[in-house]
Amino acid sequence: MPLPKNQYGLLTPDESKSPVRGRRPYSFATICATVDNPAQKDQHGSSSVPIYQSATFKGVGGQYDYSRSGNPTRSHLVHHLAKMYSARHAFAVSSGMAALDVITRLLKPGDEVIAGDDLYGGTNRLLVYMQKHTGIIVHHVDTTVAESIFPFLSDKTAMVLVETPTNPLIKIADLPGIIASVRDKAHNAVVIVDNTMMSPYLQRPLEMGADIVYDSGTKYLSGHHDLMAGIIACNRDDLAKEIGFVINAVGNALSPFDSFLLLRGTKTLAIRMDRQQSSAMAVAHYLSRLGFTVYYPGLVDHPGRALHESMASGPGAVLSFVTDDVALSERIVGATRLWGISVSFGAVNSLISMPCVMSHASIDPKVRAARGLPEDLIRLCVGIEDAQDLIDDLEHALLEVGAIILAPEGSGAQYVRAPAKLAVPIDVPSPIAEEKPIPVPRLRETREWFVSAPGKVILFGEHAVVHGVTAVAASVDLRCYGLTSPRHDGKLSLNLPDVGPFYHEWELETLPWDAVTRVRVGEVHPPALDVRLVDAIIARALPPNLAQPENRRVREAVIAFLYLYMSLQHGDDKPSFHFAARSALPVGAGLGSSASYSTCVATALLLLHQRIVIPPQPHSTEATDNTPGHAHVNRWAYVAEKVLHGTPSGVDNAVAVYGGALTFSKGGFGRKAGMEGIQGFKSLKFLLTDSRVPRDTKSLVAGVSRKKEAEPEAVDKILHAIQTIADEAQRALADPELPRDKLLGVIAALIDENHDYLRKLGVSHPVLEKIRALTVDEPFKLSTKLTGAGGGGCAVTLIPDTLPDETLEKLSDILRAEGFLPYTAAVGGSGLGVLSPYYEGNYTPPDSERTGELRKLFETTEAQELAAWAEGRGRWLFV
Ligand SMILES: Nc1ncnc2c1ncn2[C@@H]1O[C@H](COP(=O)(O)OP(=O)(O)OP(=O)(O)O)[C@@H](O)[C@H]1O
Ligand SMILES: C[C@@](O)(CCO)CC(=O)[O-]
Known part of the structure; x- marks a missing residue:
């Protein structure tokens, strides 16, 4: 049952009390920027939540005793996050992977998990480990084709793990469709959504009926790549109880300082995301116009665009493209200057990477090939720099390595993608007979x-x-x-x-x-x-x-x-x-x-x-x-x-x-x-x-x-x-x-x-x-x-x-x-x-x-x- 939006959002002034007219509920950007917990007022009225950098708290029977179990800074953070996620419960742990670790501890030997086949490499690595050590069974399916999960749904299914858009191929999964079939055919299963690519600003899967959402807070929520965090949000009290128990038991709750930093980052989430998204759109259009195959749900030709738009309020700021040549891709990545070569995404600085040699390197190359992950794929994670600077830098890199060339006169474009043969170093000169110089009509200089x-x-x-x-x-x-x-x-x-x-x-x-x-x-x-x-x-x-x-x-x-x-x-x-x-x-x-x-x-x-x-x-x-x-x-x-x-x-x-x-x-x-x-x-x-x-x-x-x-x-x-x-x-x-x-x-x-x-x-x-x-x-x-x-x-x-x-x-x-x-x-x-x-x-x-x-x-x-x-x-x- 989808829950009403922003059930836990800020209180909106009572319409009946307005002398003129009622006020609409606050929008997401306002919720992000307004950290306010009426149940936990600061004794000095501080505008910024203080860091309670204390492992222990004195006294008996107080709200806090030990920071592993509870800490005032973290309480503020999770209260704020619950509002952003439209969730009854939110938890903050030490990394996105720690969040998944906590969630997978809900599994018992023999439980079956259905997971996507275009998952983040770290997720994949943890699932492989669990298969070996805890006796769970994992079925990897293409979750972007909803029917592909049907054959695996049964009462043995304990979890269905979905990511949409997928990373790095940016494919779209039909969340409401998957949730409906899970409810129909796998009564014991919980639907877990990794929402990191979108952040709660653009997509809130709990509102679509998902059971648990997790997010790498290191990415958009923090926005500055200066902390690691993982967020878990859910509405079910029984799941929340278990999750809270595990976090306390293993001791991976987020530290007070990182909670403070993350809370600070969340305040600018909407504004950052707006800028990153509009620049990502410009970059995607630029690459697509040059003739590259670009994966980005903001482009009209993206096959999952309509589905994505039905679930999310924007295409996000991660896109990928292929060059059909691994060496050329490596040279492009190496030739950019403004785009930092780095794993991860979501920061204010733009990043460029080749997933197959970086974030997804832990997936066996054969498995990567079987899952259709192109080795030459370049992922771009767009930051808040000036969009034209980003495009110029990319253009310099593409030109420098020969990935694009001057467009033929009269084509209306300045550059076009170089034909495939140009992209590889030509060591053997081609025979003269094959030369077809372009006749350029010109006057003698x-x-x-x-x-x-x-x-x-x-x-x-x-x-x-x-x-x-x-x-x-x-x-x-x-x-x-x-x-x-x-x-x-x-x-x-x-x-x-x-x-x-x-x-x-x-x-x-x-x-x-x-x-x-x-x-x-x-x-x-x-x-x-x-x-x-x-x-x-x-x-x-x-x-x-x-x-x-x-x-x-x-x-x-x-x-x-x-x-x-x-x-x-x-x-x-x-x-x-x-x-x-x-x-x-x-x-x-x-x-x-x-x-x-x-x-x-x-x-x-x-x-x-x-x-x-x-x-x-x-x-x-x-x-x-x-x-x-x-x-x-x-x-x-x-x-x-x-x-x-x-x-x-x-x-x-x-x-x-x-x-x-x-x-x-x-x-x-x-x-x-x-x-x-x-x-x-x-x-x-x-x-x-x-x-x-x-x-x-x-x-x-x-x-x-x-x-x-x-x-x-x-x-x-x-x-x-x-x-x-x-x-x-x-x-x-x-x-x-x-x-x-x-x-x-x-x-x-x-x-x-x-x-x-x-x-x-x-x-x-x-x-x-x-x-x-x-x-x-x-x-x-x-x-x-x-x-x-x-x-x-x-x-x-x-x-x-x-x-x-x-x-x-x-x-x-x-x-x-x-x-x-x-x-x-x-x-x-x-x-x-x-x-x-x-x-x-x-x-x-x-x-x-x-x-x-x-x-x-x-x-x-x-x-x-x-x-x-x-x-x-x-x-x-x-x-
Ligand atoms: N004015 C010039 N006319 C013709 N050839 C020149 C001229 N200046 C330089 N060269 C060419 O460049 C060569 C000099 O190159 P070399 O790399 O040995 O020295 P450099 O460039 O002055 O020093 P470095 O490379 O250490 O900075 C000459 O041998 C010549 O072939
Ligand atoms: C010696 C060298 O480092 C400088 C010559 O000016 C050679 C080069 O960089 O091409």
């Missing part, structure tokens, strides 16, 4: 493009970052520049004065096109380099003199350029143009010259192949439409870095593209893949000292990998230690309370420590030790470490604010006298820049008499003058 990108200084985590440790890095105000000039003779030419001299022209048709696997518009480059193309470029496109070892720098720069040019080519047009790169950065010195070169090449080629556009923004110097474009550039700069570096971590190109200061991780050491901006970095002052000892990053990185293979334990220890250093640095930089002198002290100490570990990794060099020794000496007492790949290259010294200019000058003189090249560098400036093509006079009009003028000046200006000269060319759009 005849503009000159002038682009630039900064170098970087790594403060913590170089080398270790390649193996998954977090790096802390920032841009430096030394840049690489790239200029494209149109040609009309079917040729491609390249000029690299700073690593050459090198100039070469190719007849476009003679490039090894038969070896290329083009990356179509909207697709992403597979994780591995196309070795066939690299080999073909080396064998058939490089001028013979580049084979000589002393031309290594040029050779790699040319291969990277041709590799990108050919992979990006699409449609019928092969743009004919000249490209020149200039560096104001020392090349091969650890300041990320390869990443800034890669970024310039990627940007220029993406513009020429018309894969990114610079929208007209006459009043802004910020390239506001930068997010997808810059992510695109970053991905291709990373491809070029792979040609130059072998196995780059991606930190250098990330800094070159996005600029500023950031932490970067590929994922590992308990940290998620991704990057995060650091605010406080820009105020730090550094001295960079170029040792002028040349080295190359590729072989140094390879050396560390060899060491890791040879001495895995020792290197692993070092990597862990460097991760701790990066974490401490990140914490210190983000701490607004930390006084400036303390911050500099922490950073200085971490610099020394990090250098020590780099030395142990074998990437220091006597010149770097010498620079360190000179800077640490009296009167300087400064902290210095190698930066970048080491083995020569640059050292970075932290300059405290208090160091007088004369002292710094003195140090610079000493370093210069030793043959080193010191310079102070501003850090944290702009990333990728493009000279705006939209300003009159800034730009060479195509094929005008000025053509060639810019190119000539660009290629001949002195490296030290480049920055000022480039600045004077017009208005730069920066990230």
Whole structure:
């Protein structure tokens, strides 16, 4: 018999006493927010229920004697919960599983239990244990198909355990239907409902006739993931008596402090749930529009939607979706930043998880498969953050791992789900014959493009970052520049004065096109380099003199350029143009010259192949439409870095593209893949000292990998230690309370420590030790470490604010006298820049008499003058 709603709700003023009109009963949100127990008034009238943090109570015959049996804070809580659940009795225990444990103690050997087949993993684990140890019999059925329980209903059935919506497949069970058939066919059975997914705000099964409802209070009721609790609610006095007995006997009632916290959480349940639910709806629509199969009862195509709406007042805030690829799902989960990877749900923070490897891992994989639980399922538990931020973060992750791609032009959508074959790394290039480039009608690009990108200084985590440790890095105000000039003779030419001299022209048709696997518009480059193309470029496109070892720098720069040019080519047009790169950065010195070169090449080629556009923004110097474009550039700069570096971590190109200061991780050491901006970095002052000892990053990185293979334990220890250093640095930089002198002290100490570990990794060099020794000496007492790949290259010294200019000058003189090249560098400036093509006079009009003028000046200006000269060319759009 359904009970009237809110039987135990707040008293509503008596209609007859109202001079005007009667008042309607208070709604749920009001009940949540109003903790009021007329039978238990506080002696001081406190507005918040106090914590009676006492195990015992004095006196004889009082209401309380021992907190296991009763506690005033807990009494307030359960009184409040009873109102929320429309229940005569409510109990609070130490966790949701403790609640189920209490309930299952009502069972006797031989009793039969019917339970759902898409249950929370912990519920399943307890039932398996009980089957073994207490002799109960469990039948798992699909409770979302009401008829499936009929064959198992009999007088031996003691319990029917239902969850709706199910977790994580979000299937819907017909509670009133199940209750009616249990009443009809299993007279001794009680119907138990796990209501955690909905909370009493959205669904109150006791009102539908269920016997017992339990809830993990850890989830929505508490809402903040700062406590564990389980709630049991029922109307039957006999059941309540037994439940109360068990709780007292086993001693798992909720502690006073947790009762207080939970009571506090319940007050905001309605408002939290409203927000979480509306954001969940937005996320579900977003994923569904992209083409993913989404499980959420708020979507019109959810098969159980009407049934759910008949029982509950909202779809909740948990949804799941599949990608059809376990590895891809894992990458998506790892690539989000705002969504915390965690089991559980219901908190104000959004969470993402893969149930099969997390919350449901305790279910045997075979059983999971038999129950139709997809291994690639991703569960999203939506919190109260801004919905658009959540969607943006998800979108970044989906793009980053290649789960979505740019939608075809004219489709009206920005992105669509990537075809299945794109979602897996393609190691074997597909045969040319299968290539069907999308013909994109376009005019030939005849503009000159002038682009630039900064170098970087790594403060913590170089080398270790390649193996998954977090790096802390920032841009430096030394840049690489790239200029494209149109040609009309079917040729491609390249000029690299700073690593050459090198100039070469190719007849476009003679490039090894038969070896290329083009990356179509909207697709992403597979994780591995196309070795066939690299080999073909080396064998058939490089001028013979580049084979000589002393031309290594040029050779790699040319291969990277041709590799990108050919992979990006699409449609019928092969743009004919000249490209020149200039560096104001020392090349091969650890300041990320390869990443800034890669970024310039990627940007220029993406513009020429018309894969990114610079929208007209006459009043802004910020390239506001930068997010997808810059992510695109970053991905291709990373491809070029792979040609130059072998196995780059991606930190250098990330800094070159996005600029500023950031932490970067590929994922590992308990940290998620991704990057995060650091605010406080820009105020730090550094001295960079170029040792002028040349080295190359590729072989140094390879050396560390060899060491890791040879001495895995020792290197692993070092990597862990460097991760701790990066974490401490990140914490210190983000701490607004930390006084400036303390911050500099922490950073200085971490610099020394990090250098020590780099030395142990074998990437220091006597010149770097010498620079360190000179800077640490009296009167300087400064902290210095190698930066970048080491083995020569640059050292970075932290300059405290208090160091007088004369002292710094003195140090610079000493370093210069030793043959080193010191310079102070501003850090944290702009990333990728493009000279705006939209300003009159800034730009060479195509094929005008000025053509060639810019190119000539660009290629001949002195490296030290480049920055000022480039600045004077017009208005730069920066990230
Ligand atoms: N201006 C440029 N023109 C052509 N190629 C360049 C230019 N700048 C850098 N490169 C390419 O990048 C390579 C330098 O990369 P390397 O990784 O060894 O040094 P780095 O990037 O300066 O240092 P680190 O990677 O330690 O920060 C050069 O060998 C060359 O192939
Ligand atoms: C040595 C290294 O960590 C930094 C090079 O600037 C390599 C990389 O991260 O790719």
